[in-house]
Amino acid sequence: MGTSSSSTMVKVVGANGQISLGKQYAGRQVLVEEREPGVWLVRTATVVPDNERWLLYPQAADDLRRALDWAEANPPDDADVEQILTRLGDGEG
Template structure:
């Protein structure tokens, strides 16, 4: 679908209310040619969550939450840790 838009005096165009508040990526392929895509941003402090190793660890942790709890032998743990 092609739509004709007028660029305003301030250099802005309106994409329509359906895109209000959305983040977009504007790719300038060549002078006068733009490709606009909706996007989601990830805060820098959360980028590590999207790395393959971290994602795999998170998947394992989430799967472990579905397992029933087991009893721990605290005396054996203390001995193992050298606490006695």
């Protein structure tokens, strides 16, 4: 985590209803919380899509790490392709 500091800036809301927070925040997502009319709390955030949230669970991270380790230790090999295709075609496996 970064250090916490407090500062006050005067910004002008443009005719289109926008304010600029500075180039260092360009492209970042922010949460804007309206505490009361005219009072906002703006915080930078990282938003995780619902369909990717499962990746944040420790078990999922462990499973993914093990799968990547296995894939690295077992590179693709097409030496037995014909035998595998025959087995699959016979309904085995």
